[in-house]
Amino acid sequence: MELKQQAIEILRRNDRGGYTVPTATGLYPAQWNWDSCLVALGLAQFDEARAVTEIETLFGGQWPDGMVPHILFHGDDSSYFPNAAVWRAGPTARSSGLTQPLVAATVVRHLFENTSDPAIRVRLTALAPKLLDWHRWCYAARDPEGTGLASIIHPWESGMDNSPVWDDALAAVDPGPSVALLRRDIGFAAPAQRPTGPEYDRYLNLVILFRDNGYHADRLYDVSPFRVADIGFNAILQRANHDLRWLLAGTGDGTGAAEVAMMEQKTGAAIARCWDEEDGFFHGLDTRSGAAIRKPGIGGLLPLFADHRLAERHPSLVQRLASWLAGVTYGVPSFEPGRPEFEPQRYWRGPVWLIVNWMLIDGLERNGCADLASRIRRDSLRLVERAGFAEYFDPHTGVALGGSEFSWTAAMYLHLVADRT
Numbered sequence: 001m002e003l004k005q006q007a008i009e010i011l012r013r014n015d016r017g018g019y020t021v022p023t024a025t026g027l028y029p030a031q032w033n034w035d036s037c038l039v040a041l042g043l044a045q046f047d048e049a050r051a052v053t054e055i056e057t058l059f060g061g062q063w064p065d066g067m068v069p070h071i072l073f074h075g076d077d078s079s080y081f082p083n084a085a086v087w088r089a090g091p092t093a094r095s096s097g098l099t100q101p102l103v104a105a106t107v108v109r110h111l112f113e114n115t116s117d118p119a120i121r122v123r124l125t126a127l128a129p130k131l132l133d134w135h136r137w138c139y140a141a142r143d144p145e146g147t148g149l150a151s152i153i154h155p156w157e158s159g160m161d162n163s164p165v166w167d168d169a170l171a172a173v174d175p176g177p178s179v180a181l182l183r184r185d186i187g188f189a190a191p192a193q194r195p196t197g198p199e200y201d202r203y204l205n206l207v208i209l210f211r212d213n214g215y216h217a218d219r220l221y222d223v224s225p226f227r228v229a230d231i232g233f234n235a236i237l238q239r240a241n242h243d244l245r246w247l248l249a250g251t252g253d254g255t256g257a258a259e260v261a262m263m264e265q266k267t268g269a270a271i272a273r274c275w276d277e278e279d280g281f282f283h284g285l286d287t288r289s290g291a292a293i294r295k296p297g298i299g300g301l302l303p304l305f306a307d308h309r310l311a312e313r314h315p316s317l318v319q320r321l322a323s324w325l326a327g328v329t330y331g332v333p334s335f336e337p338g339r340p341e342f343e344p345q346r347y348w349r350g351p352v353w354l355i356v357n358w359m360l361i362d363g364l365e366r367n368g369c370a371d372l373a374s375r376i377r378r379d380s381l382r383l384v385e386r387a388g389f390a391e392y393f394d395p396h397t398g399v400a401l402g403g404s405e406f407s408w409t410a411a412m413y414l415h416l417v418a419d420r421t
């Protein structure tokens with residue numbers, strides 16, 4: 001079967017009725033926030049209506065305060081750890097008590113611009129006020145001091161769970177009791193490709209702290225011992241601000257569009273202040289200690305996704321990306337190769353993820369860096385041709401890592417192939 005057809009089959013097989021599980025392997029038996037949004041880009045290649053449903057189902061779990069949770073537990077499957085019974089969260093639907101990168105508005109805009117079906121446009125338009133509520137929540141709950149940068153309060157909020165960028169901030173968190181015997185993920189994926197035991201203990205201890213605080217958004221920012229204003233999270237937010245403003249203006253909501261323009265202006269200026277001239281890279285900060293985090297994770301390249309004139313202002317960032325690519329066979333590694341923390345097979349400490357590749361391809365093309373964009377596109381397609389629809393890939397050997405038959409890898413393949421012309 002040709003790869004395109006295989007990708008469609010994976011998305012159909014992982015469809016649980018209105019939402020798509022990230023993988024067929026059982027590793028993630030629920031709906032994940034940014035997985036679903038990015039999966040919608042692939043679904044749209046063969047079923048636009050189903051793509052919109054994916055996002056509508058996600059927003060069906062939106063909390064009254066505006067947060068869209070990082071996991072929605074729709075069925076009775078309790079095989080994931082931590083499952084709904086551990087989280088005990090979600091005022092209306094069972095969910096986690098955290099969020100994930102706000103990529104939804106960018107996807108909704110993309111679907112809107114690429115459809116000719118008025119009924120699809122109506123459904124997408126109806127999502128705009130919900131997206132606005134989520135962005136408002138993000139600033140109120142994760143940037144109560146009004147700095148322009150949202151702080152994640154858990155590595156899971158970044159979507160890049162075990163990136164070396166969090167190492168120091170996470171080490172300062174009390175590990176609490178060991179959860180080694182409760183973990184399910186290492187039964188589905190090789191332990192050497194997953195976060196470590198000490199990391200997992202801290203992930204869970206943070207969840208328990210938030211649960212003990214009733215998941216009240218106005219409390220968690222203050223009580224969390226882990227607080228990081230991450231460049232990747234904020235760059236995705238900033239791009240989404242831009243796309244949400246466009247959507248709102250198109251629906252005639254001038255007031256909403258003006259409100260988002262303020263968010264955009266503030267976050268744009270705050271990201272610009274994170275440029276480290278000496279290092280030629282964007283660095284986020286630990287907002288607990290106030291210290292800059294000088295670790296080159298892939299999130300530091302994502303301002304290219306947020307700003308189409310970035311390459312002009314910071315050509316050295318593009319050169320840095322090119323140097324990362326020169327150090328591997330397949331780009332883009334999730335952490336700078338050659339650094340002591342770089343691990344080519346361990347989750348977000350080095351492996352290649354096609355969803356970030358898509359963000360960089362999109363950003364580089366908009367920045368006029370077509371050659372680098374094509375190299376990354378070519379590598380992405382070669383990885384799938386070589387190793388299948390894996391969760392992530394080794395940047396040196398290209399071998400498949402993590403879960404298999406992965407929904408967002410299938411979706412990115414369909415999206416990148418369609419976009420190639």
Ligand code: DGY
Pocket residue numbers: 070156161185
């Ligand atoms: C996991 O379980 O690894 C997820 O990334 C958490 O959201």
